[in-house]
Amino acid sequence: MSRKKIREEMKRLPRLIMSVTMAAIFWGISMVVPPLVEGMTVPGINVSGRFFLWVCFMLVTVIFVIRALADALSLADVLTDIFLRRLGAKEDRSLIRVGRDAIYIILTILLASAFIPILSSVAEIGNMLASAASLVALGLIILLIYDIGRVLYRTVEEKAEVLADRLVKLAKRNRKKKG
Amino acid sequence: MAPETILVFILIYVLVVLLSATETVPMSVAALIGALLTVWFGLQYSVFTYDEAIGFIDIRLITLLIGIMIVVEVVDRGGLFRLGALYSIKLAKGNPRVLFVTLCIMSAAVSMFLSDSTAILLIAAAAITITKLLDYDPVPFFISATIMVNLGGTSTLIGSVSNMIIGVQAGLSFNEFIGYLAIAEIILWALTILVLYYIFRSRLRIKRVPPVYDPWESIQNKKLFWRSTLILFLLIFLFVLSDVMGIGPEAVALGCAVLALAASEIDPAEIFKRMDWETIFFLTGFLFVVGGLERTGLLETLSRQLFAFAGGSSFTATLMVLWSSGLASTIVSNMAVALTFTPIVQGFTGLNKIPMWSALALGTNLGGAATPFSGSVVIMALGAMKKEGITLNFSEFTKVGFITTFIQLAFATVYIIVRFGIGG
Numbered sequence: 001m002s003r004k005k006i007r008e009e010m011k012r013l014p015r016l017i018m019s020v021t022m023a024a025i026f027w028g029i030s031m032v033v034p035p036l037v038e039g040m041t042v043p044g045i046n047v048s049g050r051f052f053l054w055v056c057f058m059l060v061t062v063i064f065v066i067r068a069l070a071d072a073l074s075l076a077d078v079l080t081d082i083f084l085r086r087l088g089a090k091e092d093r094s095l096i097r098v099g100r101d102a103i104y105i106i107l108t109i110l111l112a113s114a115f116i117p118i119l120s121s122v123a124e125i126g127n128m129l130a131s132a133a134s135l136v137a138l139g140l141i142i143l144l145i146y147d148i149g150r151v152l153y154r155t156v157e158e159k160a161e162v163l164a165d166r167l168v169k170l171a172k173r174n175r176k177k178k179g
Numbered sequence: 180m181a182p183e184t185i186l187v188f189i190l191i192y193v194l195v196v197l198l199s200a201t202e203t204v205p206m207s208v209a210a211l212i213g214a215l216l217t218v219w220f221g222l223q224y225s226v227f228t229y230d231e232a233i234g235f236i237d238i239r240l241i242t243l244l245i246g247i248m249i250v251v252e253v254v255d256r257g258g259l260f261r262l263g264a265l266y267s268i269k270l271a272k273g274n275p276r277v278l279f280v281t282l283c284i285m286s287a288a289v290s291m292f293l294s295d296s297t298a299i300l301l302i303a304a305a306a307i308t309i310t311k312l313l314d315y316d317p318v319p320f321f322i323s324a325t326i327m328v329n330l331g332g333t334s335t336l337i338g339s340v341s342n343m344i345i346g347v348q349a350g351l352s353f354n355e356f357i358g359y360l361a362i363a364e365i366i367l368w369a370l371t372i373l374v375l376y377y378i379f380r381s382r383l384r385i386k387r388v389p390p391v392y393d394p395w396e397s398i399q400n401k402k403l404f405w406r407s408t409l410i411l412f413l414l415i416f417l418f419v420l421s422d423v424m425g426i427g428p429e430a431v432a433l434g435c436a437v438l439a440l441a442a443s444e445i446d447p448a449e450i451f452k453r454m455d456w457e458t459i460f461f462l463t464g465f466l467f468v469v470g471g472l473e474r475t476g477l478l479e480t481l482s483r484q485l486f487a488f489a490g491g492s493s494f495t496a497t498l499m500v501l502w503s504s505g506l507a508s509t510i511v512s513n514m515a516v517a518l519t520f521t522p523i524v525q526g527f528t529g530l531n532k533i534p535m536w537s538a539l540a541l542g543t544n545l546g547g548a549a550t551p552f553s554g555s556v557v558i559m560a561l562g563a564m565k566k567e568g569i570t571l572n573f574s575e576f577t578k579v580g581f582i583t584t585f586i587q588l589a590f591a592t593v594y595i596i597v598r599f600g601i602g603g
Contacts, residue, residue, distance in 0.1 A: 071218055099201040107192045113187060 009078045018069040024066035030057030080147045083140075094155040101144045102149070108144070112137035185475045188485075191216045191554045196511050206512065207457045209380065210464025217471035225432030226474045227281045235240040236463055237426075239429045240347045244462065246432025247337050248454045250414055251293050257407030258398045260289050260439060264305045265394035273389040275315055275432070278325065279379070282306065290331030291338050292411065297445040298328045304562035313387040315483045317569050319379035322579050325370075325560040330371055330587070333541060334360035336418065336428055340458055341517035341543040348521040349536045353418035353428055359537045367545075367587055374583055390576035406442045410435055434478040462514060469518045470476055478519075481525025493530050494601045498592060500524060501538035505588045508546025509553050518541045533601035541591040549584040550577045 003004055040049035112133060120130040184540070191213050198209035250587045282302070288300040297542035303323045310317040312544060332338020336346040336356045346356060376383075377490045398404045413437040416422075421431050440447050472478055490493035500520065507516045517539065524535045551557050557580075564571055595601065 096201050099197050100203055103197045103203055104188050104202065106197070110187065110190060110194070110216055110220075114216075117223065124458060173466070 001025070007079050009074055010075050012071040012074055016068055016075060019064045019068035019071065023061050025069060026061040026064065030054050030061060030179070033057065039151065076146055080143050080150070083143060089172060094151050097151050098148050099147045105141050105144050108137050108140050180226070180475050182226075184220075184226065184479050186304045187220050187224070188217070188226075188471050188477065191220070192468055192497075195421065195465065196515065199512060200510065202288070205457060206373070206414050206449050207460035207464065208271050210461045210468065210558075212464075214464040214467035217467045221471050221474065221597055226471065231474075232467065232470070235467045237466055240466075241431045241463065242345060243337075243343050243347060243429040244459060245454070246429065246434075246436040248459075249436035249450060250410060250432065250439045250470070252450050252453055253403075253540065254407040254411045255293065256443070256445065257400070257404040259404065259408050259411065260293060260298075260301055261299075261397050262404075265300065265392070265397055268305065268309055269392070269394060269490070271389075273313060274312075275383040275385050275386060276376070276380075278315075279319065279383050280310065280372055282309070282320055283323050283375065284368070286327035287331030287368055291335055292326040295339065295514070296458075296559055297329055298331070299325060299556050299559050300563070302328060307567050310565075310593060311466065312387060314460070315385075315387070316382045317564070317567075319375075319458055319559055319572060320394045320577070321564050321569070321571070323375040323379065324374065325557055325576075326371060326548045326580065326583050327368075328554050328560075330364075330367060330457070330544070333367065333544040334364035337432075339544055340462065341513045342442055344514065344517040345521060345536055345540050345543070346405065352422045354422055357380070358542070359415065359533065359598070362538060363537075363541065363591065363598070366592060371583055371587060374586055375579070378579055379584070386587050395440055395447055400575070403443055403445075407439065410439045410442060413438070443523070458514070461512070462518075465515055469522065469530065471581070472519075473522050478522045479526050481597065482523045485523065486527055486530075491529070493534065494596070496527055496530055497534045497538045497595055497601055500535050501542045501591060501595060502588065504539050504542030505546040505584070505591075507571060508543050509549035509584065513543040513547045516546075520525060531599070531601075532599050534595055537599070538595050539590070545584055545587040545591060549580040551580075 030053075034050040034057070037049035037053060041047065042049055044050045045052075105178055116130045119133055120126040122129055194216070195213035198204050198212065201205045203209075204212070218229075218232050219597060221232060243506055264285050267281040268278065271281045282305070284300065285305075286302045289301060297437065303321070304315065306320045306324055310320055332342065334357055336351070336353045342356065345351065345357065346353075351359075365467050405440065414431065417431040417435065419426060420426055440450065443450075469478075480545065485499060491501060500523075504516050504520050520539050520543075523530060524539060527535060547553050548557055551561055557576070561576070
């Protein structure tokens with residue numbers, strides 16, 4: 001991924017924050033407002049007012065959540081690229097890339113297992129440090145697992161395209177023969 | 180032992196295998212990272228003490244390996260192997276088919292004494308010279324030489340590092356190795372050459388006149404040649420007699436290495452520089468990784484479960500060892516496979532272990548040239564080809580490699596059953 005593309009993708013960050021905030025606000029409203037119309041029925045459709053308002057607010061919340069998820073996935077893509085570039089991983093053949101991701105996952109687990117007991121032995125802040133280290137390790141592992149999924153998806157997609165091309169060619173050849 | 184502790188040691192093992200297979204770091208560094216992590220966690224979880232960890236290094240195995248490497252390096256500098264290769268080319272008289280068969284036999288023969296990586300460098304140089312000089316298609320010669328180098332030395336204790344591991348850890352002598360496996364190796368040579376010839380027959384048609392040369396001209400230092408040749412024969416002679424003399428093969432190897440260093444009059448630093456330190460450090464590091472796994476009791480449990488799965492049958496257990504080690508060697512370094520399988524085979528109590536050791540030797544050796552990822556010998560051969568501007572399709576090698584490996588393993592199955600009478 002080029003730097004320009006990364007910069008463009010990073011513009012999604014404010015939009016993501018906005019979407020998450022809006023989703024949180026509407027979710028909050030969906031909890032607070034509907035009880036205010038308890039006992040009322042919406043005329044014409046004969047549905048309780050509380051339920052009707054809850055559905056409306058939840059729909060808006062879901063829309064913002066979907067937008068946020070799309071942006072989050074895009075950003076995760078960029079973050080994974082930046083992270084793996086820092087680690088020195090190149091755009092290898094898929095199997096080797098998956099292998100390298102697995103190496104980093106195992107290394108993260110082992111290093112976390114080795115250092116967490118040392119961190120927890122630090123007086124007073126030991127437990128906090130250990131929890132922070134665990135969380136960082138978990139975050140890295142999730143990022144790497146995401147990369148494995150992404151690489152495998154790309155490989156399957158490429159194979160499917162090749163297969164589709166072959167089928168189209170085969171169909172054309174058959175049509176020519178019949179024609 | 181707590182499951183989390185066992186999991187940590189499994190992860191270390193997988194990490195080393197992945198680091199080597201993906202070539203993220205050199206093989207030796209991968210094993211040393213594994214060794215470091217094993218010692219760290221072993222001490223942290225009190226799986227073993229520091230003194231016990233030091234004991235993981237099998238000094239007999241490392242001594243045998245270093246001794247053989249020194250002797251072979253001196254013999255190689257003497258020119259014996261080069262002379263043999265040049266004579267075999269001369270004998271072919273420019274006939275590509277005869278030359279093909281001769282080069283195959285020469286590759287396997289040289290590899291019986293030299294390490295696979297040294298042998299392939301020597302044979303690759305010979306193959307490049309011949310094919311360029313006579314304008315032959317280099318691909319059949321290269322692929323076949325690589326497969327034959329991998330096959331050569333399957334029946335000798337010093338033929339491959341995996342054999343040295345099995346021999347030392349199982350306590351098999353030089354004579355026992357030959358006794359159990361020599362016939363298999365001879366038939367495997369013939370069978371493999373036949374298969375390779377059949378695959379490449381259409382590319383070995385045009386005959387060209389070879390240049391006239393005297394192979395002896397390649398020997399620059401006659402004194403070194405005779406001395407080193409004598410030491411090589413002495414090494415083999417002493418290996419044969421080591422049973423009677425009651426000394427281990429490592430003592431013979433080290434003794435002959437000292438003799439070779441003294442008699443060759445070459446600066447020892449030059450010899451040490453050319454030794455395959457990558458293999459020595461890989462073995463040392465991986466011995467720690469396997470030692471750690473062994474201490475967790477996992478390999479013993481695995482051995483017991485495999486024994487139960489085999490239903491106590493020597494037949495099933497042996498074939499399981501043969502095929503699983505053979506298939507594992509197509510992906511992982513055969514040294515790693517041999518080191519992992521030896522404690523497992525040792526755990527098969529109450530069964531005749533000789534067929535299993537033989538199966539393990541065959542499996543680890545035969546699986547080493549199935550794909551370009553199978554071992555260093557293939558990577559080095561492909562590298563030598565690339566340097567000469569010869570491009571080889573990945574799938575072309577894999578196709579030939581897989582066919583020959585499968586046929587070799589199938590034959591090995593029949594051999595083990597017939598030779599040791601373990602049928603059903």
